[in-house]
Amino acid sequence: MKYFIGNWKMFGIPKSISILKKINSFYSIDKNRNKYKVIFTPPFTLLESYSQFFKKKYLSIGSQNCYQKDQFSSNTAAISSYMIKKVGAEYTLIGHSDNRAEGDTDVILKDKIKFALKNNLKVVFCIGENKLEKRKNKTFRVLKKQLKKALERKFNKKKIIVAYEPIWSIGTGRTPKAKELNKTIKFIKKVLKNIFKQNSPAVLYGGSVDEVNVKKFKEIDEIDGFLIGGASKSSKKFIDIIKNYYR
Ligand code: PEP
DSSP states (O other): EEEEEOOSSSSGGGGGGHHHHHHHHHHHOOOOOEEEEEEOOOHHHHHHHHHTTTSSSEEEESSSBBBSSSSSOOOOOOOOOOHHHHHOOOOEEOOOOHHHHHOOOOHHHHHHHHHHHHHEEEEEEOOOHHHHHHTTTHHHHHHHHHHHOOEEESSOGGEEEEEEOGGGGGSOOOOOHHHHHHHHHHHHHHHHHHHHTTEEEEEEEEESOOTTTTEEEETTTTTOEESSSSSGGGHHHHHHHHHHHOO
C-alpha cells in the first residue's frame, strides 16, 4: 500500500473543503485506487467537520499534532489524541520538524505516540536531519536516534507510518538525490526492523514533493508514499502527483 498524505499546516477555513472534495472525487474513481491511501491533515479547527464529511468516503482525515497526555488535562490550548479521535479523525502526525523546533523532545514524542496508539489513532511519525547534520555526515546517526528514542517494540507497528522529511528540504524546493534517498530509506527500514523485530512499517518521503519531481521518486521502490505540504493546498497539483506517480 502506498500513501499520499497532504499536510495543510496553518492553511484552511471551512469552505476550503472544496479542495478535498475534488481530490476525493478523483480518488473514488481512479483505477489505481486500491493501490494507495489518501490522507489529509487540516488544522485542528477543521478536524471535526472534515472528519464527519469524509466519514463514509475514501479520503481519510488526521491531525497535525497531538498533546502528550491521555484524555483531559489542565494544559491550556492542548488537544489530546482522545479528543482528536472523538471528533472522528483517524490519523495524527507526530514529530513534525516544526513541532520539534518548538520543543518536542524524543521523550515527549514517545508519549505522544503511546497515547495516540492507546486512543486508536494511526501515527505518522516524522523524522529528519537538518542542513548542518547532513553537511557533517550525521544523517544516519540522527535518524537512528530519533527512531530508537521514540519507538518501542511493544508499539503496534501496523498502526505506525514513518515519514522521512529532511528539514533542509521542507518548503525549500530542494530534494535529495534519488540514490541518496534510496540509501536513506533502506537504512530507516533496517533500523525499524531492528526495533520491531519484524517487517518495517511503511516509510514515506516528505520535502518539496510536487507533480514534477514525483517522477524521480517513483523510481525508488523503497518509498511507500509521500507527505506533501505546499502542493497539497492545490487539488490539481495533488491529483497530478498521484497521476504522475502511476503513469
Ligand atoms: C511538510 O511540511 O511536511 C512538507 C513536506 O512540506 P513541503 O511539501 O511544502 O516541503
